[in-house]
Amino acid sequence: MRVIKVRELDEKLDSLDAVAVRESAVESMEELELAHHLAKKSFAKKKNIARKFKYEFLLWLSGTRDIENAIRKTAPEKGKPFLLIVFSGQMKGEKPALKKTADPLRLERISLSRI
Numbered sequence: 001m002r003v004i005k006v007r008e009l010d011e012k013l014d015s016l017d018a019v020a021v022r023e024s025a026v027e028s029m030e031e032l033e034l035a036h037h038l039a040k041k042s043f044a045k046k047k048n049i050a051r052k053f054k055y056e057f058l059l060w061l062s063g064t065r066d067i068e069n070a071i072r073k074t075a076p077e078k079g080k081p082f083l084l085i086v087f088s089g090q091m092k093g094e095k096p097a098l099k100k101t102a103d104p105l106r107l108e109r110i111s112l113s114r115i
Contacts, residue, residue: 009076018086019054025061025074026083028102034110035061036087053087063113 009020026032039056042048050056055067062070076082 028099030102063109
């Protein structure tokens with residue numbers, strides 16, 4: 001087993017259509033799906049804040065309009081589990097141990113973050 005440092009992980013993910021998110025930043029698949037949908041919608045309507053899709057996704061997921069703050073809120077913590085979210089291709093292996101539905105307040109935070 002090889003341990004990858006957060007900085008090394010960031011460098012590898014920078015070339016992929018993927019992002020690593022701390023486990024505590026997400027409780028349900030519904031949150032991921034909503035943030036993904038809203039990020040796609042932002043790009044389609046040309047109302048995106050970030051130039052890259054993965055950062056737009058993090059903005060929605062974290063409920064903020066500042067990219068640095070979104071990264072800080074969602075970045076993996078040293079030595080703690082994290083989720084690797086890949087935006088293209090099919091998921092292989094185990095599905096993450098997340099709830100199917102989200103707490104309504106968490107969804108509201110995501111939905112209303114641009115108002």
